[in-house]
Amino acid sequence: MSSNHEVNFGTAGASGKREYLRRRKNREERIRAAHPRVGGLLVKLQDEPQHEKAWATGANGEEQLAACLARRSPQTLVLHDRCVPGSRANIDHLAVAASGVYVIDTKRYKGKIEVRKPKSSDQATLFIAGRRKSKLVDGLAGQVKAVVAALDLIEKDVPVFGCFCFVNPEKQAGGSAMPLIRTLTVGDFDLLYPRRLAKRLNKEGPLSAEARLVIAEALCELFPAA
Secondary structure, three states: OOOOOOOOOOOOOHHHHHHHHHHHHHHHHHHHHHOOOOHHHHHHHOOOOHHHHHHHHHHHHHHHHHHHHHHHOOOOEEEEEEEOOOOOOEEEEEEEEOOEEEEEEEEOOOOOEEEEOOOOOOOOEEEEOOEEOHHHHHHHHHHHHHHHHHHHOOOOOOOEEEEEEEOOOOOHHHHOOOOOOOOEEEOOEEEEOHHHHHHHHOOOOOOOHHHHHHHHHHHHHHOOEO
8 A cells, every 4th residue: 555645633632622612602502592681691600511621621631642642752643533434433542653553542530540350250340530431441442443444454464552541630640540660451451641651652563664654544544533
């Protein structure tokens, strides 16, 4: 497969930011319609609901990670905010590094991040702030499966990895209580913070710079910018 050296890298957090603005606009319009005289004042005084702020928080986390990877892993080709054809899901980041393709799910949560493994089961479970988050793992598994299937059509034997990257502005390791020395794993996916992810992407591997560009171009077409 030849390269034309054109890659639409996308914009990190773009779809999340659009959804945040859409929800905010709809809420403000409802308030102004219900209270024509004081609607503007109510909009200023009212706090944003959590479901609305969550979209802005997620988009900001994706922007922060994109900036970190651009600075710490400049040789990695990173596609941001990609659509998964035939699905309502989107992939936060697709990174093409020397060691393979990384499907990265960026999260920005408050609270302790831990992996629990009951004595009666071999299956580990992700918990964040004490809440089970199995759906996050299932979602990432679906994204990885879609990328593997797409690459198998054009480039055989390209290593594909899935991982979570947790971005949080507080304290070391993202304020999440994630260990600095060892890496937590749930299913087939590592739980990383930005610096450790960048270090992983910088490792040597079988993909040359030319091969990485070809793969990035193919992924750009297969998973268009959201």
